[in-house]
Amino acid sequence: MSRAPAPRPVVLCFGLGTLCAMGFAAAYVLDLSTPVLGAVLGGSLTLIALALAVWSHRIDQEEPDYVEERAIGPTSSEQFEHFRQALTESPVPRSGFLWGMFGLSVTTLGAALLFPLRSLLPSMSEVPDEVLSESAFSQGRRLMTEELQPVKPDDLEVGGYLTVFPDGSDPRQDVGATLLIRVSPDQLQLPADRTNWAVDGVVAYSKLCTHAGCPVGLYADQPAQLLCPCHHSVFNVLDGAKPMQGPASHPLPQLPLALDGDGNLVANGPFSGPVGAAWWGYRA
Amino acid sequence: MRARRANRVLRLADERLGYASVARKTMAKIFPDHWSFMLGEIALYSFMFLVATGIYLVLFFDPSSHLTTYDGSYAPMHGKEVSSAYASTVSISFDVRAGLLVRQAHHWAAHIFVGAIVLHLCRIFFTGMFRKPRELNWTVGVTLLILAIFNGFAGYSLPDDLLSGTGLHIFFSIAEGTPFIGDWLAFLVFGGNFPGDVIIERLYALHILIVPALIAILITVHMAVLIRQKHSHFSGPGRSDANVVGSRMWPSYAIRSLSLMFFVSAVCVLLGGFAQINPIWVWGDFSSPQITAPSVADWYVGWIEGALRLFPPMEPHLLGFTIPNQFWAGVLLPLVTFAALYLWPWIDRRLTHDYGTHHLTGRPRESPGRVAIGVAALTFYGVCLVAMSEETLVQWTHAPVADIRNTLRVVVIVLPFVTGFIAHRIARALRDSGAGGLLLLSKADWRRAREVRRAGKAPPIPPSEPPTEEESPEAPAPGEPLDEEGRPLTESPAWVHPGGRIPE
Numbered sequence: 001m002s003r004a005p006a007p008r009p010v011v012l013c014f015g016l017g018t019l020c021a022m023g024f025a026a027a028y029v030l031d032l033s034t035p036v037l038g039a040v041l042g043g044s045l046t047l048i049a050l051a052l053a054v055w056s057h058r059i060d061q062e063e064p065d066y067v068e069e070r071a072i073g074p075t076s077s078e079q080f081e082h083f084r085q086a087l088t089e090s091p092v093p094r095s096g097f098l099w100g101m102f103g104l105s106v107t108t109l110g111a112a113l114l115f116p117l118r119s120l121l122p123s124m125s126e127v128p129d130e131v132l133s134e135s136a137f138s139q140g141r142r143l144m145t146e147e148l149q150p151v152k153p154d155d156l157e158v159g160g161y162l163t164v165f166p167d168g169s170d171p172r173q174d175v176g177a178t179l180l181i182r183v184s185p186d187q188l189q190l191p192a193d194r195t196n197w198a199v200d201g202v203v204a205y206s207k208l209c210t211h212a213g214c215p216v217g218l219y220a221d222q223p224a225q226l227l228c229p230c231h232h233s234v235f236n237v238l239d240g241a242k243p244m245q246g247p248a249s250h251p252l253p254q255l256p257l258a259l260d261g262d263g264n265l266v267a268n269g270p271f272s273g274p275v276g277a278a279w280w281g282y283r284a
Numbered sequence: 285m286r287a288r289r290a291n292r293v294l295r296l297a298d299e300r301l302g303y304a305s306v307a308r309k310t311m312a313k314i315f316p317d318h319w320s321f322m323l324g325e326i327a328l329y330s331f332m333f334l335v336a337t338g339i340y341l342v343l344f345f346d347p348s349s350h351l352t353t354y355d356g357s358y359a360p361m362h363g364k365e366v367s368s369a370y371a372s373t374v375s376i377s378f379d380v381r382a383g384l385l386v387r388q389a390h391h392w393a394a395h396i397f398v399g400a401i402v403l404h405l406c407r408i409f410f411t412g413m414f415r416k417p418r419e420l421n422w423t424v425g426v427t428l429l430i431l432a433i434f435n436g437f438a439g440y441s442l443p444d445d446l447l448s449g450t451g452l453h454i455f456f457s458i459a460e461g462t463p464f465i466g467d468w469l470a471f472l473v474f475g476g477n478f479p480g481d482v483i484i485e486r487l488y489a490l491h492i493l494i495v496p497a498l499i500a501i502l503i504t505v506h507m508a509v510l511i512r513q514k515h516s517h518f519s520g521p522g523r524s525d526a527n528v529v530g531s532r533m534w535p536s537y538a539i540r541s542l543s544l545m546f547f548v549s550a551v552c553v554l555l556g557g558f559a560q561i562n563p564i565w566v567w568g569d570f571s572s573p574q575i576t577a578p579s580v581a582d583w584y585v586g587w588i589e590g591a592l593r594l595f596p597p598m599e600p601h602l603l604g605f606t607i608p609n610q611f612w613a614g615v616l617l618p619l620v621t622f623a624a625l626y627l628w629p630w631i632d633r634r635l636t637h638d639y640g641t642h643h644l645t646g647r648p649r650e651s652p653g654r655v656a657i658g659v660a661a662l663t664f665y666g667v668c669l670v671a672m673s674e675e676t677l678v679q680w681t682h683a684p685v686a687d688i689r690n691t692l693r694v695v696v697i698v699l700p701f702v703t704g705f706i707a708h709r710i711a712r713a714l715r716d717s718g719a720g721g722l723l724l725l726s727k728a729d730w731r732r733a734r735e736v737r738r739a740g741k742a743p744p745i746p747p748s749e750p751p752t753e754e755e756s757p758e759a760p761a762p763g764e765p766l767d768e769e770g771r772p773l774t775e776s777p778a779w780v781h782p783g784g785r786i787p788e
């Protein structure tokens with residue numbers, strides 16, 4: 001019995017695909033680099049795909065278009081009526097009312113089962129609005145670097161800046177992340193009630209952008225401006241970090257500074273407002 | 285010999301399940317031949333690829349925020365205190381053999397998955413195939429898009445690197461921007477104030493189990509409705525609302541589709557091997573003092589990021605409430621976007637007064653108004669994506685960031701009207717001139733289109749009612765092959781494949 005030969009390109013592609021698959025196994029064993037692994041595995045998949053594509057193309061050349069009737073449509077009204085009757089017939093009286101009661105109990109059950117969602121916030125006494133309004137600093141709390149060192153004003157040159165945290169806090173919980181920036185004191189134009197918030201030209205602002213909470217990490221010395229890398233809000237360091245550009249709509253909260261007995265920088269009170277982005281209950 | 289053994293297995297199974305006649309019918313299912321019908325399949329196959337690579341990654345990833353000392357083979361990080369999530373992702377990249385290939389292929393596949401869904405959605409939108417009876421499957425598809433975007437974002441956040449940590453902080457702030465319940469919502473999701481110590485674990489459960497399961501279920505629903513309603517198809521000879529013309533599933537379409545599956549996997553693997561993506565060891569772990577570099581999001585959430593940059597600064601206080609700035613771009617825009625998508629079949633129906641059932645895929649030109657709206661919307665989101673890449677524009681033009689932002693603020697409002705208008709005019713010219721396609725549209729076609737409109741002889745909008753039996757008397761019988769003019773081929777038995785008919 002003589003048979004027509006299989007299409008050459010298909011056989012070839014399947015064959016090469018098989019070789020590439022073996023190549024992947026070998027590349028793995030030899031611990032070859034990621035591009036090599038990708039090339040042989042991707043090559044194998046590509047060749048198998050090609051073989052199948054050529055094969056299916058050959059089939060399509062032999063096959064005509066086929067047609068299939070679309071037998072879907074609305075049920076005839078008579079049949080639909082049968083269905084409706086079967087659905088509503090009931091040997092027990094007032095089944096409509098019973099279904100209503102079922103609906104009431106299940107809805108109540110569903111609503112009651114929402115309550116345990118409260119456990120997603122593990123502390124049962126925590127009120128988000130209060131936590132967000134809380135300041136990470138209080139009167140006399142020292143400002144520490146990431147390496148847990150206290151900071152003196154002269155650790156910063158004019159034009160320098162440094163990220164600090166409240167003494168004893170976990171730097172990974174970043175509500176306390178604060179930027180210390182030193183400018184020359186005569187340039188400062190702080191609001192009248194904040195004239196004594198700076199020490200030797202060192203000012204402190206929350207590092208969390210008031211737009212969407214990103215760390216405001218870029219500082220330009222001339223003019224003294226902070227830039228948020230996420231949405232490009234710009235804050236003026238000299239006048240209390242009022243937003244100058246971009247979407248941020250309120251100033252970075254400022255931290256009043258003072259010196260302790262050892263000449264280290266400490267907070268002279270809480271932040272001037274909640275840090276980070278606003279929420280609907282936000283009060284400046 | 286081998287054939288006989290295979291035959292025996294088939295027979296054994298049929299004796300127990302009696303599946304042969306159902307399988308026979310399924311094998312005769314008709315798939316339309318147009319390429320645009322394969323976009324959804326690309327999404328399906330990239331999802332399968334994501335599941336396969338995801339299962340491998342799960343075996344090595346440690347979804348924990350707990351600190352650990354890194355001691356893997358990436359020397360610059362030796363001795364550093366980082367989260368287990370970050371450390372294990374770096375290990376997958378350097379210490380698990382083939383781990384980086386799988387990780388990068390997984391990330392690329394996520395882009396292809398969301399991208400294919402978006403293109404598929406565009407196909408359905410511009411050809412009007414969300415219309416009755418496919419509104420339900422349209423809403424299933426929109427839900428799949430939302431889930432795909434969310435799962436992409438969740439997966440992006442798992443390595444706990446510097447970029448994803450910043451992304452999560454933005455996510456936290458957006459959650460805070462939800463009207464009235466925002467602070468509670470954000471705290472419930474993160475288990476406290478940002479960053480808390482549970483978000484990686486929670487996103488992990490969502491990313492590897494809950495959302496993929498939902499996606500799998502909805503894909504099943506999507507397919508089931510598709511099989512029940514059968515494919516739509518482009519109009520042509522012998523084609524009507526009452527039939528489907530194309531290739532049979534077996535033996536032709538199954539092999540074609542299988543080929544596509546291998547191609548999709550091949551593209552993901554080749555990208556994973558050659559194109560670096562998300563090198564988290566370069567970004568570093570998430571720790572706020574370090575972030576200085578411009579941050580960018582993956583494109584499928586990038587439009588929100590871009591809109592956040594463009595929205596002007598304002599934070600009004602009303603009746604004791606503050607409306608946070610991030611509410612508009614972060615909460616309202618996605619809500620409006622997805623609400624509009626969900627409701628589109630019903631909005632379109634109101635606008636066009638087209639309440640009929642459609643199985644013939646319209647060409648986009650048949651509804652210039654819809655083309656205009658679609659193109660305008662795509663332009664809007666496109667400009668938002670450009671705003672996400674402001675940095676690149678700054679590098680190219682050396683213009684100040686503020687100028688570029690102000691320009692984009694105007695462009696994002698004006699350009700959609702311009703492109704929408706142009707798209708409308710082109711679609712109308714194509715419709716009225718009958719030109720073959722966008723690239724074939726000549727000056728003469730524009731003239732002809734204008735004359736046709738002036739003479740008031742614009743071709744009528746296709747009938748919205750399904751054609752009755754009288755209108756399509758030549759509708760061929762089921763399972764019947766057609767010749768090139770769409771006439772049944774029953775008379776030329778040489779063309780009839782012996783298994784071509786659906787058994788009655």
